[in-house]
Amino acid sequence: MGRQPCCDKVGVKKGPWTPEEDLILVSYIQQHGPGNWRAVPTKTGLLRCSKSCRLRWANYLRPGIRRGNFTENEEKMIIHLQALLGNRWAAIASYLPERTDNDIKNYWNTHLKRKLKKLQGNESSSRYGFPSSSSSYQICRGQWERKLQTDIHMAKKDLSDALSPEKSSDLVEMKPLNDHTSYPKPSGYASSTENIAKLLKGWMRNNPWKMADSADYSEEGTVPMKEDKNSKEMAEAFQSHLGFESLDSSLSDISPSMSPETSLSQYESKPHLNAQSQLSLLEKWLFDEGKDYQLCDITLDQNLHFF
DNA sequence: AAGCCCCTCAACCGCATTGCG
DNA sequence: TCGCAATGCGGTTGAGGGGCT
Numbered sequence: 001m002g003r004q005p006c007c008d009k010v011g012v013k014k015g016p017w018t019p020e021e022d023l024i025l026v027s028y029i030q031q032h033g034p035g036n037w038r039a040v041p042t043k044t045g046l047l048r049c050s051k052s053c054r055l056r057w058a059n060y061l062r063p064g065i066r067r068g069n070f071t072e073n074e075e076k077m078i079i080h081l082q083a084l085l086g087n088r089w090a091a092i093a094s095y096l097p098e099r100t101d102n103d104i105k106n107y108w109n110t111h112l113k114r115k116l117k118k119l120q121g122n123e124s125s126s127r128y129g130f131p132s133s134s135s136s137y138q139i140c141r142g143q144w145e146r147k148l149q150t151d152i153h154m155a156k157k158d159l160s161d162a163l164s165p166e167k168s169s170d171l172v173e174m175k176p177l178n179d180h181t182s183y184p185k186p187s188g189y190a191s192s193t194e195n196i197a198k199l200l201k202g203w204m205r206n207n208p209w210k211m212a213d214s215a216d217y218s219e220e221g222t223v224p225m226k227e228d229k230n231s232k233e234m235a236e237a238f239q240s241h242l243g244f245e246s247l248d249s250s251l252s253d254i255s256p257s258m259s260p261e262t263s264l265s266q267y268e269s270k271p272h273l274n275a276q277s278q279l280s281l282l283e284k285w286l287f288d289e290g291k292d293y294q295l296c297d298i299t300l301d302q303n304l305h306f307f
Numbered sequence: 308a309a310g311c312c313c314c315t316c317a318a319c320c321g322c323a324t325t326g327c328g
Numbered sequence: 329t330c331g332c333a334a335t336g337c338g339g340t341t342g343a344g345g346g347g348c349t
Contacts, residue, residue: 016317016343038334054335055318090337105338106316 013047017056021046025053026061034062059102066098070107078104079112 017025028044034057037050046053059065070078074096081092089101089108096104 014319036334049319050334051320051336052318058336059317087338101337102317109339110315 011047012049021048022061025056029057059100064098065100067103075112078108082108
């Protein structure tokens with residue numbers, strides 16, 4: 001017996017979303033918060049299936065998404081994570097909080113895959129300058145796996161700490177780290193989402209499940225601009241909780257601290273603290289390992305072994 | 308200017324997983 | 329424990345835009 005379709009196919013609209021539909025969806029989520037997608041089409045009158053609504057929100061309308069212009073560091077992270085995790089785009093995306101899995105997947109398929117293949121043809125010219133013997137590759141994988149286990153263990157510990165009663169209240173109040181980076185304006189129809197951004201303005205302010213700092217949501221997809229002393233303190237506390245110093249500036253562009261919107265989305269679909277913890281751990285690992293352990297022995301062409 | 312080709316990315320499809328009664 | 333509904337995820341498609349001839 002076949003699975004029931006997620007929605008009645010009759011009368012369901014398909015294809016690109018119009019600005020009007022976006023506005024309807026955003027206003028609904030503004031009032032009710034994301035989730036219960038099944039109810040969205042009936043409650044909003046949108047002729048879209050629940051999955052389409054969820055996807056539209058998750059990949060496009062959700063605040064805090066950065067689109068296009070992947071930095072070189074992001075590129076490196078994606079390449080390494082893809083080698084490590086395979087095509088688990090959602091998992092990879094959890095390490096790049098501003099990127100959606102769909103975006104990463106598209107970027108991989110359209111840019112990186114080709115790039116790697118090109119480089120494979122030119123084996124001697126490893127862009128990252130790593131050796132490519134198979135033995136070092138095996139050692140490297142083993143090190144990656146051991147390191148991953150350690151990180152998972154640490155992440156679990158973070159989680160259990162976070163869930164302990166005496167700490168949980170602190171964590172609820174923990175604010176995201178803001179670096180006040182402006183997100184680039186989306187392209188294409190996305191520019192129409194300036195309207196959406198305007199609609200979203202004040203959303204966090206009125207939202208019962210809003211995050212701290214939300215009152216400063218600014219126009220056109222930028223993150224809040226106000227420096228909050230408390231958030232700095234919390235950021236420091238957070239980093240000390242993780243047990244290492246601030247990431248260096250090379251990381252800042254791939255890990256710009258999370259905007260309230262991002263935090264919101266993480267509350268929606270990603271484990272906030274744990275994901276952030278793992279993110280930081282992995283970032284540090286990815287960019288330190290190359291120096292300290294020569295762990296990044298995997299050349300780009302070796303990544304091809306994984307797909 | 309017109310036609311063709313290629314690339315990008317938003318969105319769809321279907322399977323997997325999770326949650327709940 | 330089971331079955332169903334809801335949600336998540338990854339692969340794939342196709343519309344639209346840009347570049348080239």
